[in-house]
Amino acid sequence: MKIRVGVFFGGKSVEHEVSVISALQACRSLNTEKYDIIPIYITKNTEFYIGENIGKIEAYRNIPALLKESSRVIPVGNGGTVELLHYPMKKFGSNVAATIDVALPVVHGTNVEDGALQGYLQTLGIPYASCDVLSSAVGMDKYVMKCVFADNGIPVLPATVVNVKQFTREHDAVLELIESRTQYPVIVKPVNLGSSVGIRKAKDREALEEALDYAFTFAIKVLVENAVTELKEINCSVLGDYEEAEASECEEPIANDEILSYQDKYVGGTKSAGGKSGMASLKRKIPADITPEQREEVRTLAVKAFKALGCSGVARIDFMLDKATGKIYLNEINTIPGSLSFYLWEPVGVKYSELLDRMISLAFKRERENKSISFSFDTNILENASFGGSKGAKGAKS
Numbered sequence: 001m002k003i004r005v006g007v008f009f010g011g012k013s014v015e016h017e018v019s020v021i022s023a024l025q026a027c028r029s030l031n032t033e034k035y036d037i038i039p040i041y042i043t044k045n046t047e048f049y050i051g052e053n054i055g056k057i058e059a060y061r062n063i064p065a066l067l068k069e070s071s072r073v074i075p076v077g078n079g080g081t082v083e084l085l086h087y088p089m090k091k092f093g094s095n096v097a098a099t100i101d102v103a104l105p106v107v108h109g110t111n112v113e114d115g116a117l118q119g120y121l122q123t124l125g126i127p128y129a130s131c132d133v134l135s136s137a138v139g140m141d142k143y144v145m146k147c148v149f150a151d152n153g154i155p156v157l158p159a160t161v162v163n164v165k166q167f168t169r170e171h172d173a174v175l176e177l178i179e180s181r182t183q184y185p186v187i188v189k190p191v192n193l194g195s196s197v198g199i200r201k202a203k204d205r206e207a208l209e210e211a212l213d214y215a216f217t218f219a220i221k222v223l224v225e226n227a228v229t230e231l232k233e234i235n236c237s238v239l240g241d242y243e244e245a246e247a248s249e250c251e252e253p254i255a256n257d258e259i260l261s262y263q264d265k266y267v268g269g270t271k272s273a274g275g276k277s278g279m280a281s282l283k284r285k286i287p288a289d290i291t292p293e294q295r296e297e298v299r300t301l302a303v304k305a306f307k308a309l310g311c312s313g314v315a316r317i318d319f320m321l322d323k324a325t326g327k328i329y330l331n332e333i334n335t336i337p338g339s340l341s342f343y344l345w346e347p348v349g350v351k352y353s354e355l356l357d358r359m360i361s362l363a364f365k366r367e368r369e370n371k372s373i374s375f376s377f378d379t380n381i382l383e384n385a386s387f388g389g390s391k392g393a394k395g396a397k398s
């Protein structure tokens with residue numbers, strides 16, 4: 001029997017549309033001899049849909065019409081698989097619309113890539129082909145990830161984190177704190193978004209205030225760090241898990257402006273890219289225009305970062321090379337990279353279908369390893385459980 005793969009995408013995130021593109025690309029590359037593919041679209045209202053046209057990119061030109069002809073389902077765990085039940089339930093006949101053995105989350109951004117969907121899948125008890133809850137969550141927070149990387153000896157730019165309440169209440173003190181710790185020009189970014197949403201560069205105090213106001217329209221927490229003015233960006237993907245991981249070819253994304261923008265990333269330089277090919281449409285150099293030593297440094301740091309976070313499956317790690325000093329900084333990790341970084345694996349001989357095979361195998365590997373851990377600890381504390389007396393109440397977790 002084929003393995004039934006549920007490809008989850010969409011969700012309540014600013015990168016919703018990009019995820020639709022990434023996921024449907026992946027669906028086209030999964031080996032149909034090995035897998036039955038069930039695309040599962042999560043709407044911005046967090047409803048799950050499956051159906052004939054859910055896997056067709058053209059259908060997303062009119063989402064209300066697509067939903068009308070598709071079936072809303074609710075995932076229910078069933079002993080290691082997940083059944084997708086019609087919702088609302090039908091009065092007669094079977095309510096099982098589909099069953100999946102493994103989930104492939106191809107989601108980007110908050111509420112989905114950040115461990116939320118991973119936690120949901122874990123609670124349902126199904127293997128999933130992505131980073132686990134903790135690495136996904138840490139990988140989504142640009143400040144927390146820096147702390148973990150710095151602790152592992154990976155170079156990152158120091159950052160100052162500010163929340164919106166602090167900024168409103170202690171406006172001047174916050175600006176002074178930032179100015180005491182960084183030098184203009186600075187970069188201001190929401191800690192937990194992606195796709196360059198909410199990011200601005202500030203050359204003076206006035207621009208800093210504006211950039212903070214702007215970033216706070218997208219997030220409650222933002223960070224400020226020194227801008228690398230002579231910047232070369234280099235991205236590298238890693239495939240594997242905590243035990244064994246390898247690095248892909250390096251790419252050099254090319255920005256039209258100082259900051260690599262949403263437009264640069266997805267709308268593409270050419271009209272024919274037309275937003276259809278997701279991250280794969282970005283203007284870029286592959287391999288990156290760097291020395292062999294720099295390439296090795298990036299690839300080594302990428303694997304180290306991947307393992308430091310305990311990632312699994314495929315991730316893309318983005319670096320900044322300061323051309324003025326030659327220093328390389330890790331900028332961020334994307335635990336579910338756009339287009340799953342397939343275009344970085346093809347140059348090192350890994351076809352997209354093989355990349356997906358390996359991600360799915362790693363999901364089953366983690367599942368086997370988790371099964372060997374005991375999740376019950378025999379203490380019989382429930383045997384005489386009661387809230388009857390004061391003693392019972394004291395038995396709560398201490």
Ligand SMILES: Nc1ncnc2c1ncn2[C@@H]1O[C@H](COP(=O)(O)OP(=O)(O)O)[C@@H](O)[C@H]1O
Nearest residue numbers: 187193194195196197226227228258259260332
């Ligand atoms: N410290 C920095 N110096 C210069 N440019 C930066 C810096 N941080 C971010 N950028 C620019 O902004 C872009 C988006 O920032 P990034 O931290 O990668 O967030 P996102 O998750 O939105 O991709 C980068 O690709 C780069 O072009």
Ligand SMILES: [Mg+2]
Nearest residue numbers: 195196318332
């Ligand atoms: Mg980035």
